[in-house]
Amino acid sequence: MTTKRPRLEIEYCTQCRWLLRAGWTAQELLTTFTTELGEVALVPGTGGVFDIRVDGEVIWSREERGGFPELAAxxxxxxxxxxxxxxxxxxxxx
Incomplete structure (x- = not known):
């Protein structure tokens, strides 16, 4: 039996043109968590959104935290x- 690995989503604002930031963040996380993540999805959004979720749970919200995450954090x-x-x-x- 295989264990389902987590899905990470990066929702980014298309109006703000944050696709490159979202893609770079995804690349860094996939490079670090090569065997722990099952999937990384880039989710287009609007209104200044930059949220990162693991299995649906928000772990970073640009709006709530007042900015983008430092990669190490x-x-x-x-x-x-x-x-x-x-x-x-x-x-x-x-």
């Missing part, structure tokens, strides 16, 4: 949700 949030025992090396240093 985002990796920690994803790790804490999908692989809490995983060492992220330099990304774990604050």
């Amino acid at each position: 985002l990796k920690r949030l994803v790790r804490d949700r999908i692989a809490p025992d995983r060492d992220l090396g330099h990304s774990d240093r604050r």
Whole structure:
């Protein structure tokens, strides 16, 4: 039996032209979590949205947090949700 791996979604604002930021973020997360993530989806949105969800749960919202995530902080949030025992090396240093 195989365990279903998490789905990560990055909803980005098409009006703000944040596709490249969303794509870069997806690439970085897929590079870091090569075996832990089952899927990364880019979801077009509007109205300044830049939300990151794991299995439907928002782990980062640009509107709520007042900006974009630093990559190391985002990796920690994803790790804490999908692989809490995983060492992220330099990304774990604050």
